[in-house]
Amino acid sequence: MLSEQSAATVRATLPVVGGAIGEITERFYARLFAARPELLRDLFNRGNQAAGTQRQALAGSIAAFATYLVDHPEERPDAMLGRIAHKHASLGVTAEQYALVHEHLFAAIVEVLGEAVTPEVAAAWDEVYWLMANALVSIEKRLYEERGGNEWREWEVVGRVEETSDVATFRLRPADGRPAPDFRAGQYVSVQAELPDGARQIRQYSLSAAPGSPVRQISVKRVVGDAAPDGEVSNHLHARVRVGDRLSLSAPSGDLVLGDTDAAAPLLLASAGIGVTPIVAMLGHLVDTGHEGPVLVVHGDRSPTEHALRADHEAYARKLADASVHFFYEAGADDAEASHRTGLVDLADVAVPRGTRAYLCGPLPFMRAVRAQLIGKGVAPADIHYEVFGPDLWLAQAG
Ligand SMILES: Cc1cc2nc3c(=O)[nH]c(=O)nc-3n(C[C@H](O)[C@H](O)[C@H](O)COP(=O)(O)OP(=O)(O)OC[C@H]3O[C@@H](n4cnc5c(N)ncnc54)[C@H](O)[C@@H]3O)c2cc1C
Ligand code: HEM
Structure with missing residues (x-):
């Protein structure tokens, strides 16, 4: 929990730090990789670094965490922390590396904000950093323990x-x-x-x-x-x-998994493009466990021939006791197939049962559209789970 004194300082400086955080993280990475070039070669994704996407994800998460702390001093943004910790654990990030990141991040803050970083401001943001870092370290420690270490x-x-x-x-x-x-x-x-x-x-x-x-x-x-x-x-x-x-x-990681209570709930498993991979694994698991409840299976792709794992996707849906399948293709939909539609994924005509739990995986525009439609149909935002195949630029909103 953030101390009252630091909360006031963080609240007052959030606009300044938030406004400069893109530049701060850019300087941070430049400093970190100048000091430790092997981290860029063997740990961080150098494609993301070149494209700037990881920068946005880190910046977004720190700003979101600080905002969350001042708005909800008694709570923790568990969804966001869990997602980052799973990613870190899949990479083998260690507790010791947090001090290294701290050193270069705070040097970057001083470099960008200069005299605005009074000792009081530095102490308040230090508290934010270590609250976040310690929360991540403790989740990562548990994940490493569960899997017996972090070996490749x-x-x-x-x-x-x-x-x-x-x-x-x-x-x-x-x-x-x-x-x-x-x-x-x-x-x-x-x-x-x-x-x-x-x-x-x-x-x-x-x-x-x-x-x-x-x-x-x-x-x-x-x-x-x-x-x-x-x-x-x-x-x-x-x-x-x-x-x-x-x-x-690495050992398996990730928190987009079917919940223990999902056996009794209506489910929706929606994917687009290569986002089909975790969704087909989930469908296979539902078949293996004899799942009996209603399952809506939704997928979007350019065409049936580009729909990877289509045979498994179809076969698992057929084997489920109560599945309804909606495959949307931009081209090449087979008119003889009742499950095929032409166009982008659109749930307007799809009945979504009350209490549905949704699992989404695909490009962000697809997930935004499906999420908005599901919320419009009465699905609780807390019941919509998703996986992003890259740095999660949604984290800032995910709390
Ligand atoms: C949880 C999770 C699960 C995933 N599951 C799957 C899966 O099941 N199947 C799958 O195929 N993928 C999956 N991915 C995505 C996968 O991890 C990789 O991101 C993907 O394979 C691309 O990696 P790459 O090394 O080929 O591309 P990278 O080299 O990382 O390039 C990524 C992008 O950056 C761009 N880029 C590179 N350099 C520059 C530059 N200098 N300037 C501008 N842009 C640049 C590239 O054009 C490319 O579009 C998953 C990702 C996550 C996070
Ligand atoms: C409080 C400190 C930290 C915060 C807030 C943080 C935040 C994040 C976030 C938001 C992501 C993206 C998650 C996603 O994919 O959605 C990420 C990924 C990552 N983090 Fe951290 N992190 C911290 C500390 C560290 C440390 C100490 C290391 C190790 C040196 C590290 C290494 C990485 C790497 C390698 C990735 C994946 C990068 C990529 O794919 O390019 N992080 N982190």
């Missing part, structure tokens, strides 16, 4: 399937022969790829099949940059990784 493990590629022209599935088995750790449908792993220049870049990939098999799978879309450079890791995996090769994986 080698996995052997035992199968590769070309799902569509730009999505490939990699089936993986622990290379050391020990059992694969448990996970929950919807979770992701971090994959550490050794690139030609020696960098070990890390990216997250959702596990795209339900738990319960000794073989894990991820399904990776090749990111084509158009004007920007092509995605580094996705193209590396597509071009270089074959059956018999090894990949280094």
Whole structure:
């Protein structure tokens, strides 16, 4: 909890710090990577750094946390902290690294705001930082304990399937022969790829099949940059990784998982594009556990041939006792298929039962549109859960 004295100072300086936070985090990263270049090479996503997206996510989360503290002094923004902690835990972030981030972040604050950073202002923001850092460290500690450490493990590629022209599935088995750790449908792993220049870049990939098999799978879309450079890791995996090769994986992380009480609730599982991966794993899990309640299955894609994991998506929906399927394609919808529609995902004609719990994964414009429609249909905002396949620019609103 923020002390009363610091709360007043933070409230008074939020506009100044909030207004400069983009510049502060830019200076922060420049300082951090000048002091510790290996962090940019082997821990942070250098594509996100180049594109500036991670900067916005970090800045947004600190401003959101400070705002939350002054508005709700007795509470904690658990959804936001959980999401960040899961991401950190999938990357192997350590408690000791928070002091390093603190050192460079506060030097950047002084560099940008100059004399406005009086000792009182510095002390108040120091308190905010450590409240957030300690909350994250304690969640990350619990996550590491649950999975028996934060070690990377080698996995052997035992199968590769070309799902569509730009999505490939990699089936993986622990290379050391020990059992694969448990996970929950919807979770992701971090994959550490050794690139030609020696960098070990890390990216997250959702596990795209339900738990319960000794073989894990991820399904990776090749990111084509158009004007920007092509995605580094996705193209590396597509071009270089074959059956018999090894990949280094973190333990499963992520909090977009079906809740324990969802068995009794109507569910909506909505995806678009490669966002299908965690959703198909969840559907597979519902089939495996004999789920009987109503499930709305919604997906948007450019066309049926570009709909990755479509066969599994359809087969699982068919096996469920009470599923209704709505696939929206921009082109190529099959008029003979009752579940096919032409156009972008639109729930206007879809009946959404009272008390529905929704799980969304796909590009932000898709999730914004679906979320707005669901709220319009009476779904409680707290029952709408989502996963973003990149730095979460929604965090600032997610509280
Ligand atoms: C929780 C989670 C789950 C995910 N699950 C999946 C999944 O199941 N399947 C899947 O395919 N993906 C998934 N992703 C996305 C995945 O982690 C990667 O982000 C994706 O594969 C792209 O990585 P990359 O290395 O190929 O691209 P990067 O090299 O990281 O590039 C990312 C973007 O930045 C742009 N960029 C790079 N350099 C610059 C520059 N200099 N200037 C401007 N722009 C630049 C690129 O053009 C590209 O659009 C998931 C992400 C998260 C966070
Ligand atoms: C209070 C301190 C911190 C805050 C508020 C914070 C906040 C964030 C946020 C908001 C994200 C994006 C989460 C998402 O994907 O949605 C993130 C990702 C990340 N954080 Fe932190 N973080 C902190 C400390 C640290 C530390 C100590 C490290 C280790 C040096 C670290 C390393 C990373 C990395 C590597 C990523 C992923 C970056 C990427 O994909 O480019 N963070 N953090």
